[in-house]
Amino acid sequence: MVAPKLSLAIGSMLILGFVVLILGGRWIGKSATENKEPLSDPCRPSDLAILIAIMAVASALRLYGLNAGLWHDEVLTYTRYARMPFGEIISTFSDQNQHMLYTILAHASFVIFGESTWSLRVPAVLFGIGSIWALYLFGRQAASTREALLAAALLACSYHHIWFSQNARGYTGLLFWTMLTSWLFLRGLREAWAQLWLFYAVASALGVYTNMTMLFVIVGQFLIYLMALWTRRLESWPYRWTGLFLGFGLAGFLTLLLHAIVLPQIFAGMVGEESTVPAWTNPLWTLLEFVQGIQMSFAGGIVATTALLVFGAGFISFTRTDPIVIQLLVIPTLLVAAVVIGLGHHLWPRFFFFTIGFGALVIIRGCLQVGRMIASPLRWATRRAIPIGTAFCIALIFVSALSIPRVYGPKQDFLGALNFIEASKEPGDVIVTIGLVTFTYSQLYNMDWTEVKTVEDLEAIRARAKRTWLLYTFPPHIQSVYPKIMESIQHDFKTLKQFPGTVGSGTIFVCLSDTPPS
DSSP states (O other): OHHHHHHHHHHHHHHHHHHHHHHHHTTTTOOOOSOOSOOSOOOOHHHHHHHHHHHHHHHHHHHTTTTSOOOHHHHHIIIIIITSOHHHHTTOOOSTTOOHHHHHHHHHHHHHHOSOHHHHHHHHHHHHHHHHHHHHHHHHHHSOHHHHHHHHHHHHTOHHHHHHHTSSSSHHHHHHHHHHHHHHHHHHHHOOOHHHHHHHHHHHHHHHHHOTTHHHHHHHHHHHHHHHHHHTTTSOOTTTTHIIIIIIIHHHHHHHHHHTTTHHHHHHHHHHOOOSOGGGGOHHHHHHHHHHHHHHHTTSHHHHHHHHHHHHHHHHHHHHHOHHHHHHHHHHHHHHHHHHHHHTOOOOGGGGGGGHHHHHHHHHHHHHHHHHHHHTTTTOOHHHHHHHHHHHHHHHHHHHHTTGGGGOSOSSOHHHHHHHHHHHOOTTEEEEEOTTHHHIIIIISOOOOEEOOSHHHHHHHHHHOSEEEEEEOOHHHHHHHOHHHHHHHHHHOEEEEEEOOSSTTOOEEEEEEOSOOO
16 A cells, blocks of 8 residues: 555646646746846955865865764764665665765765764765855855855855864754855845756755755745745736746655655654753754854954854845845754744754854955945045955954864764773773763774663662763753663762764763762
8 A cells, every 4th residue: 555655646746846847937038137237256266276275275284184983863873874775775764864965975975985983974064164155155146255165165164164174064064065056045035046946955855855954045045036926016027927837846846755765754753842951942042052063163261252243233234235135044043943942852953953144144244344344434435445454354264264274083982981981990990971971882882881761770780880981972961861860870970081073062971989879
């Protein structure tokens, strides 16, 4: 029964796609005639040379230290998904850690380069570098070539962009598709060239196939498209329905087609997911993590505050001159927050990583605005305001680059903790793991350490062991899921060493108890 139902579903979607193409096909191949004004600055050879230099620097920064230690989610990608055969990858969606297109590319990387930490992360690096190029394209369309190049440079030297470019997950892929579809979307609104919407549809579907958060980006773009239909309802816009059918309609069809095999698993996973740490569902926690991230990116609180003020100046400027940039930034962000909070899921800051490209562009605009404000009271000519603003941008990029050394190193130092215990343990010692560290040590390092889920089991082990070693990570998770064990850790164990990583709360704690339970 399953096969006929699946065939019927795929057949129905094929018919839907055929209808979409018929409805939109009458516009394919027609060139732009209604928009005569220039859509972006001309690209000079010097601009291209600067972009190539930025891309080269970005590549070097992201390839360096690529083999550092994995963290929990990467280990899940490594052991649970990337090792699977291709047929199983496209038909398996066990949980939201499955970023389909990324897993396919990681598997291909394994086939080409062999299994390793760095080969697992190669797709993230490529997407990260590509997202800088896509930001440049969007920036030239939405602002100016100068702003596009400066925003690309800021992203190239961004701590968080480098971090995610070395994170074996689909978030840099999500950023790449967000910027690319935004560029195509903006051009589709301004130019009567139907092929742009075809490219948009393909890019959108691949974006959702990379990370489900892309759905919010597309919905945001669709709402902006509807607003454009309303505001331009009295204009002569003969191709007003091209985006609806060839863009959004075809994007929906391709998305359904790519996910047809795993749709039941996706719906089951969304319904069955429950929050295990209430603090991680609190928007205030997310906001505090976001603020800490800004401080990390700009090497201190004072500079981070300055960056926020500059961001405000750029935000106001774009609202007045190019509001669509702010709409592309704000609408999907609000949609993500509303849906995730409404469902009671964990509100991870990384859910909003796709906005970093727009944020970089807004900050650069703010710097240029500051240059104008400085030049204005001094009665300098406008042409002098631009170099002042550019110098301010370069200074901010330099300050941002100061935080780059912190990005290199293990995201979670599982191996450091493992080597420490192996060098320190004695005959008769027992090693136990609590919570999320268990998966990594059992599945990645093949350690036969004992997992403990209740305080009674922990006390039973302590009663017969000479000494008891205990490892855990993510204290909020342990506190929420294993509160009694956390009490025992605080009262009966001594923390011998902490192995910090670059993941927030991802420190590996190594504890020891050399006395039996009372």
